[in-house]
Amino acid sequence: MLNIGLIGLGNIGSFVYKLLKTSHLKREKVILKKVCDIKISKCRELNIPSNIFCTDFNRIIKDPTIDVIIELIGGIEPAKTILIESIKHNKHVITANKFLLAFHGKEIINLAKEKNVQVRFEASVCAGIPIIKVLNQSFTSLDKISNLKGIINGTTNFILSTMQENKKTLYQALEIAKRRGIAERNYSLDIEGKDSLHKLTILNFLCFGTWINPQQISCEGIKHISLLDISYAQELGYNIKLLASSKIENRQLSSYVAPVLLPSIHPLSQVREDYNALLLTSKFTGNLLFYGKGAGPKPTAMAVINDVLSINRGQKFEYRCTDNELNIKNIEDSENRFYIRFQAIDKPGVLAKISKILASYNISIASVTQKERREKKVVPIVMLTHEARYQDVKKAVEKIDKLDIVKSNSVFIRIEE
16 A cells, blocks of 8 residues: 655646546555645545545655655745655655756755655656666667657647748747647746756756756747747748757766757657657667657656555666766857848848858858848848867857848857757
8 A cells, every 4th residue: 555645736736636536546555544735625626525635735644654755846945845854754745846956856866765755757757658668678878869859749739830830920829829838838948948948958867967057058938939940940841849858978978958950850840749759869770759748747647656556566766867077068169050040231242241241250051041032122042051169159149140231130050850
C-alpha cells in the first residue's frame, strides 16, 4: 500500500486528484490520504471529503502515514520548502515544477540520495513523452548522448504553426492559443523562451550528468518573429521553430534556446500545433526521435500518476550525477548560417553598403531576396549567409541598423540543418 499526500489543486492538481480516486489506482493499492490547497473552495468544487482536506501543507509533511508527497503548486517558494521538508521526513516526492528544478534540482536530488528516498519529475519536461524515464534507464555510460535538439514548449510551437498555416500575427496566434487553453494567462515565460530554458536545464542534467545554471545558457524568445519572417522562411524552404539545443564535445557544452530556421524536410520541422519532439544522438544508437503532447492538464497529470505507480512497484531511479564540471561554450563564438532581414529604403547603393559592412565582419552572403520594388520606399531585404560567428553577425547587424537607409531593427536567425 502506498499513501499519497497531494499539495496543489490547480488545473493539473485537480486532474491528478480525479485520477487518484479512480478504481484503477485503488486496485494498485494507492491511497490518497490527504489533499492540500490554500483555497477552501477547492474542497467543494472537487467534492473532496472534508476529513482529508487541509490548507496547511505541514499537516501532510508531518503525517507519518504518508509515503509520497506530490507538489503541484509551482514557483520557487513554498514549493522548495515542501520538497526539502518532505525529503527530510523520509518521504518520496513527485513534482512537475521545472522552474524549481532548474535552479535547485541539484540540492533537492542530493538530499534525496542522502535520505534514500526518490525525487520523480517526469511531468516537468514534455509531459506526454516519457523522456525522463528513457534518459534515466535506456542510456549507459557506454552509449552516451552527445547531442539533443528539441521543440519542448507547446505554446510557442502552436503560435509559430498558426502564424505559418493561418497567416496570423504572433499576437493573433497567441489569442487563439489562449482561447483553446494552450497558453497560460502568464504567457511571458513561454514566448520569452524561459519555459524551454528550464526544461533544457533538466535535460542537460539527465543527458550529461551535471547541473548547469540556467543563467549560463543563452536564451532567446520569439517576440521578434514576424509573419514576414515566417513567409520568407517558408519560401526559402524552411520553417521557424523555437529550438532547445545542447551539444557536447570534449567536455565542452554548447547549449541554447532560440528560434531557428529548420529545413522543411527536417523531422523537427514537421512538428505542428502544441506537440513536442526531441531528437537525441548517442554514440552507438545514433538518432532517436520522440514525439507527443508536451503540455496540458491530462498528459501532465498522467505523467505524475506514472511516477506514483513506478514508486509503488518498487522501480528506482538512480540519477547519474558526476562531479566533473562542463565548460560552457560561449554561444557568441558558435558558427552557423544565418537568415537576416533588413527593412531598408529601396534606392541604388543600399545593397552595396550592407554588403560592405557584412564583409568587414567576415560574413559571406549566400543569397539575397528582394521581391518588392518601391523606389524610395522601405522594403524588406532578406539575406542568407554562409557560416559565420554569431557575435560577428550580431555586431554587423547592429552597425547596419545605424545606417540612415535602414528604418527598423533588423532580424537575424540561426539556420540549423
